[in-house]
Amino acid sequence: MENQVPLRHHHYPETEAEYEAELTETENEFAEQLEEVEEKAHKQIQRYLLWGSLSVVVNIAMFYLFNSIFGVEYQISNLLAWVFSVQTAFWVDKLLVFKHVSDHPFRDMGKFYGTRVFTYILEAVILYVGISLLSFHPTITKVIGHGLAVIGNYFFSKWFIFNNKAHTKA
Secondary structure, three states, X not given: OOOOOOOOOOOOOOOHHHHHHHHHHHHXXXXXXXXXXXXXXXXXXXXXXXXXXXXXXXXXXXXXXXXXXXXXXXXXXXHHHHHHHHHHHHHHHHHHHOOOOOOOHHHHHHHHHHHHHHHHHHHHHHHHHHHHHOOOOHHHHHHHHHHHHHHHHHHHHHHHHOOOOOOOOO
């Protein structure tokens, strides 16, 4: 689709029937291309949900381990869990979800961590409000906060990091 040549007509329709036939052919080609794009996006979301669940499990498990088992303060536990899960998520998203090829993996990793800082802050605020102000259970609050972060992370990854439009190998 990216390497398509603009349409060059050597024959222009002379009758309404020829015009309609050409229009129908163009509409069918467009519909096929649109279907391919939608199918690719659908598969990508399925892979994100499947493989992304691994980083969610790492995040929640590390938070629970540090906070509930080792007794580490919840914001520090959240930071430690974030580091482990972001590193897991970077490689899973790069290799399995978006299948991104790049000559600059460390630049990609920097962008990945940069966007994850925003969702980390969002999650930290949710934890503060849920745990410190509303006295909710720490792990349940973590699950809610991380769920919202995961949604934001998908769009950041898709649009800014693994978009396969720039810095890819030929």
